Amino acid sequence: MVKITPEARRVLDICAMGDIAMSCGKCGHVDNLMAFGRSPLGMDLPRGTYQCPACRRAIERRSKGCQIIRLANGEPFGVPERIEIHSVPSYL
Ligand SMILES: [Zn+2]
Numbered sequence: 001m002v003k004i005t006p007e008a009r010r011v012l013d014i015c016a017m018g019d020i021a022m023s024c025g026k027c028g029h030v031d032n033l034m035a036f037g038r039s040p041l042g043m044d045l046p047r048g049t050y051q052c053p054a055c056r057r058a059i060e061r062r063s064k065g066c067q068i069i070r071l072a073n074g075e076p077f078g079v080p081e082r083i084e085i086h087s088v089p090s091y092l
Contacts, residue, residue, distance in 0.1 A: 022050065029054035039091035049088065056090040 007030060019032035029052055036050040045051060051058040065081030 024052035024055060024057060025059075026057040027052060027055040041092055043091065045091060049091075051091055058088045058090040060086045060088045062086060 010030060019034065021030055022033050022036045023030045031053055033050075035053050037045055038053075039045060039051060040053070040056065045058075046060075048061040048063075049058065050061070062084045063080035063082075064084060066078045067081050068076045068078055071077050
């Protein structure tokens with residue numbers, strides 16, 4: 001039998017709500033993506049920037065290059081060739 005920890009239960013609940021769960025690489029805090037997209041004072045962070053609501057570690061996701069792929073219907077669609085994660089100063 002699989003034992004579900006309270007933290008795992010929380011992640012499952014978040015997924016059931018249709019949100020995307022995110023975990024902090026520094027402290028392990030798990031929350032939905034929306035919580036990581038806001039500063040402690042409630043300000044929306046710049047696009048591609050995420051901050052842990054528990055330990056305030058902030059990261060920025062940077063896309064490098066662009067590769068064009070064709071969707072099933074033949075339409076071109078741009079995808080990044082590489083994604084880099086950078087540590088940035090935390091927001092208030
Ligand atoms: Zn954290």
